[in-house]
Amino acid sequence: xxxxxxxxxxxxxxxxxxxxxxxxxxxxxxxxxxxxxxxxxxxxxxxxxxxxxxxxxxxxxxxxxxxxxxxxxxxxxxxxxxxxxxxxxxxxxxxxxxxxxxxxxxxxxxxxxxxxxxxxxxxxxxxxxxxxxxxxxxxxxxxxxxxxxxxxxxxxxxxxxxxxxxxxxxxxxxxxxxxxxxxxxxxxxxxxxxxxxxxxxxxxxxxxxxxxxxxxxxxxxxxxxxxxxxxxxxxxxxxxxxxxxxxxxxxxxxxxxxxxxxxxxxxxxxxxxxxxxxxxxxxxxxxxxxxxxxxxxxxxxxxxxxxxxxxxxxxxxxxxxxxxxxxxxxxxxxxxxxxxxxxxxxxxxxxxxxxxxxxxxxxxxxxxxxxxxxxxxxxxxxxxxxxxxxxxxxxxxxxxxxxxxxxxxxxxxxxxxxxxxxxxxxxxxxxxxxxxxxxxxxxxxxxxxxxxxxxxxxxxxxxxxxxxxxxxxxxxxxxx
Ligand SMILES: *[C@@H]1O[C@H](CO)[C@@H](O)[C@H](O)[C@H]1NC(C)=O
Ligand SMILES: *[C@@H]1O[C@H](CO)[C@@H](O)[C@H](O)[C@H]1NC(C)=O
Ligand SMILES: *[C@@H]1O[C@H](CO)[C@@H](O)[C@H](O)[C@H]1NC(C)=O
Numbered sequence: 404x405x406x407x408x409x410x411x412x413x414x415x416x417x418x419x420x421x422x423x424x425x426x427x428x429x430x431x432x433x434x435x436x437x438x439x440x441x442x443x444x445x446x447x448x449x450x451x452x453x454x455x456x457x458x459x460x461x462x463x464x465x466x467x468x469x470x471x472x473x474x475x476x477x478x479x480x481x482x483x484x485x486x487x488x489x490x491x492x493x494x495x496x497x498x499x500x501x502x503x504x505x506x507x508x509x510x511x512x513x514x515x516x517x518x519x520x521x522x523x524x525x526x527x528x529x530x531x532x533x534x535x536x537x538x539x540x541x542x543x544x545x546x547x548x549x550x551x552x553x554x555x556x557x558x559x560x561x562x563x564x565x566x567x568x569x570x571x572x573x574x575x576x577x578x579x580x581x582x583x584x585x586x587x588x589x590x591x592x593x594x595x596x597x598x599x600x601x602x603x604x605x606x607x608x609x610x611x612x613x614x615x616x617x618x619x620x621x622x623x624x625x626x627x628x629x630x631x632x633x634x635x636x637x638x639x640x641x642x643x644x645x646x647x648x649x650x651x652x653x654x655x656x657x658x659x660x661x662x663x664x665x666x667x668x669x670x671x672x673x674x675x676x677x678x679x680x681x682x683x684x685x686x687x688x689x690x691x692x693x694x695x696x697x698x699x700x701x702x703x704x705x706x707x708x709x710x711x712x713x714x715x716x717x718x719x720x721x722x723x724x725x726x727x728x729x730x731x732x733x734x735x736x737x738x739x740x741x742x743x744x745x746x747x748x749x750x751x752x753x754x755x756x757x758x759x760x761x762x763x764x765x766x767x768x769x770x771x772x773x774x775x776x777x778x779x780x781x782x783x784x785x786x787x788x789x790x791x792x793x794x795x796x797x798x799x800x801x802x803x804x805x806x807x808x809x810x811x812x813x814x815x816x817x818x819x820x821x822x823x824x825x826x827x828x829x830x831x832x833x834x835x836x837x838x839x840x841x842x843x844x845x846x847x848x849x850x851x852x853x854x855x856x857x858x859x860x861x862x863x864x865x866x867x868x869x870x871x872x873x874x875x876x877x878x879x880x881x882x883x
């Protein structure tokens with residue numbers, strides 16, 4: 404595979420500073436060096452991820468084994484791939500795939516569940532992800548089964564029957580919906596898979612012609628249903644985190660979150676989830692719960708799938724996404740960032756997936772620029788890392804700087820240079836990393852996660868390193 408051999412070659416390039424051991428010095432560090440405050444703990448990082456929903460997992464599973472293996476390595480390998488750590492599956496409500504295709508007649512009748520052990524390839528896909536060490540499995544429903552909704556159709560806008568103001572002749576289906584969601588988790592358990600996060604809504608502020616379910620702007624239906632779902636999950640003794648509400652955009656999710664928090668929902672919920680189509684994550688939400696961008700993508704009208712890193716700055720290019728992720732982490736305190744789809748075969752009319760195929764018979768993987776943008780964060784910032792504060796970055800014009808400490812104590816600094824000027828910076832070696840090595844990786848138009856030189860310097864007795872941050876690039880530095 405073209406891509407994997409490229410990856411292996413990259414490891415040979417560049418320079419490592421083997422030892423930065425230094426005597427502790429009392430003199431002041433150089434004024435314009437960046438200081439990483441490893442003793443500050445900002446938000447915890449849950450991870451980075453994507454989905455293979457809407458039958459894309461089945462497509463992945465059915466692909467030529469060599470091709471699917473190459474894609475899996477690119478997604479999940481922590482050394483040479485993106486090291487993604489979260490996947491988001493959909494809980495299908497369409498009659499073809501749902502675990503409850505038919506109404507049992509009334510909410511109190513025994514439901515007729517079915518399970519094919521396949522779930523459109525999502526069982527296979529989840530097992531593959533887990534084999535690479537992925538632990539965070541988010542299962543999200545786009546809609547309740549149609550017969551539980553005011554519209555009677557899973558693909559037609561409607562509310563869950565029994566929520567405030569939404570009475571149905573067929574009865575109150577709230578408990579039945581909670582039971583159905585728990586049953587889905589139980590089916591996965593049977594396959595040896597622990598679903599860790601469960602959602603009951605997807606874009607409830609949007610009315611497409613496919614699976615969807617609505618809530619009001621004041622989230623009253625969610626506020627009514629969440630305690631029922633919490634109780635049902637707890638009663639089944641499942642260790643599952645509950646999410647809400649996967650709104651179309653951050654501003655909408657901010658509105659829902661305000662209502663959820665005011666209604667005491669932080670007790671029953673575990674994660675606030677949002678998409679970014681109608682607005683990006685650019686400010687923190689007012690909640691004690693972790694916040695995720697649980698789905699992000701590119702409108703079809705905004706451009707095709709391209710391998711481009713930077714040309715015009717359009718949203719189908721890589722750098723545009725490095726900027727979204729960096730701002731999300733720094734300005735919105737995001738705990739996780741998930742793209743929409745991962746792997747698709749010959750679907751370049753859309754830019755909302757990370758890997759496509761090319762070449763004769765579509766047998767070669769083609770990563771998007773966006774794939775590399777995610778990789779510059781996701782390979783290095785591992786689950787349960789904390790973002791930490793940094794000082795002295797003000798001289799770096801047009802560079803977004805984000806620093807993290809992993810659980811193994813390694814320190815990561817990601818520089819996203821949004822500007823047209825080359826920059827260079829000096830970073831003081833974090834005190835407890837004295838004696839460790841520093842490495843740096845570069846992605847721009849000419850480099851794809853390539854090692855880039857790190858120059859060791861000493862200023863006033865302090866160990867520091869110097870790295871170049873080329874125009875329109877991302878440079879990730881690791882002290883380990
Ligand atoms: C569901 O199955 C029907 C008949 O097999 C098929 O025509 C339709 O395309 C399927 N729908 C989806 C969403 O796959
Ligand atoms: C929430 O909004 C809906 C729709 O506008 C309204 O009917 C309902 O009364 C509101 N509920 C509360 C508790 O404010
Ligand atoms: C940035 O540095 C590169 C590599 O040295 C050089 O080719 C390029 O012209 C520089 N760009 C600017 C805007 O100075």
